[in-house]
Amino acid sequence: MTTLPGSLAVAVVQAAPIPLDFSAGIDKALRLARDAVEAGAKVVAFGETFLGGYPLWLDEAPGAALWDHPGTRALHAIMLEQAVVANDARLLPLQELADASGAIISIGAHERVRRSLVNNQLTFRPGLPVMDHRKLVPTHGERLIWARGDGSTLGVHQAEWGRLGTLICWEHWMPLARAAMHNLGEDVHIAAWPTVRESHQIASRHYAMEGRCFVLAAGLVQMKDDLLDGLERVGGDEAARELLEAIPAQVLxxxxxxIAAPDTRVLAQAGEGEETLLVELDLGEVSAGLANLDTDGHYARPDVFELTVDMRAKDGVSWTSP
Known part of the structure; x- marks a missing residue:
């Protein structure tokens, strides 16, 4: 792809994760990200929890939410054992790819923080530490697996071409989270979803219009057999297998x-299978769109509405030495 002045080549990688087997998932992500970079992409976006796979049993397996369900307990233990952690050496190849290519790579993962799991959208940036965004509110049944994030991971990356930020799934229906991100002046926004169904498409295009930015809405392709295969890869567990086999549907x-433009135009859209969307964005559309709508500027009423964002990390315990 030939990049023109004022343009930015971006890619959304829509692919099937390798559930539960994080190391194999990282290897697959690296291959796909390298392909996108070699095709010219300077931003590469993967969907929510690509590393580890979306925990579909919470929505799809009958009884998964029952107290002390043995299959749910077994799967949670596997996720804790497999999940990425801060400064995880397994992620180093993705950082090295970002460093060598100058590309930004955004990918969802289950992260272990102390003894809990969180939903983190990791953004690998050339020459810089990874930027975290931990989901503020796990949606409905997701609260059975993930802890909440806090304001310390709300932010944007300042690239040479502009600013990039991300939100995860139903955070796009949190009006104050959107307002906070619009205040940070995104030019490109990554909307990470498990799948981009119609309501998710609407939310992503609305975000593009409201925030006057390009939106890369990245989803997954995931099958019931993928879950069973992932379980087999990590050694299996009979209770976990029974729970996954109880899922009635095959395509999940x-x-x-x-990829949406600041005026909501759909620049590219994927089908239901694995594919990579590659688009060259005209970044000039961002400034042009601000002429009639800037929700953080001339279309705001700071004399009427005021938002305070607490960006302090909330660890819950503070230790002091005697």
Missing amino acids: NRGGSL
């Missing part, structure tokens, strides 16, 4: 990823 996440 159907892709639907898209």
Whole structure:
């Protein structure tokens, strides 16, 4: 792809994760990200929890939410054992790819923080530490697996071409989270989803219009057999297998990823299978769109509405030496 002045080549990688087997998932992500970079992409976006796979049993397996369900307990233990951690050496190849290519790579993962799991969208930046965004509110049944994030991971990356930020899934229906991100002046926003169904497409395109930015809505393709294969890869567990086999449907996440312009135009949209969307963005559209709508500027009323964002990390315990 030939990049023109004022343009930015971006890619959304819509692919099937390798559930539960994090090391194999990182290897697959690296291959796909390298392909996108070699095709010219300077921003590469993967969907929510690509590393580890979306925990579909919480929505799809009958009884998964029952107290002390043995299958749910077994899967949670596997996730804790497999999940990435801060400064995880397994992630170093993704950072090295970002460093060598100058590209930004955003990918969702289950992260272990102390003894809990959080949903983190990791952004690998050339020459800089990884930027975290931990999901503020796990949605509905997700609260059975993930702890909440805090304001310390709300932020944007300042690239040479502009600013990039990310939110995860139903955070796009949190009006104050959107307002906070719009205040940070994103030019490109990554909307990470498990699958980009119609309501998710609407939310992503609305975000593009409201924030006057390009939106890369990245989803997954995931099948029931993927879950069973992932379980087999990590040694299996009979209770976990019984729970996954009870899922009635075969196709669980159907892709639907898209790239939207600041005026809501769909620049590219994926089908239900694995594919990579590659688009060259005209960044001039961001400034042009601000002429009639800037929700953080001339279309705001700071004399009427005021938002305070607490960016302190909330660890819950503070230790002091005697």
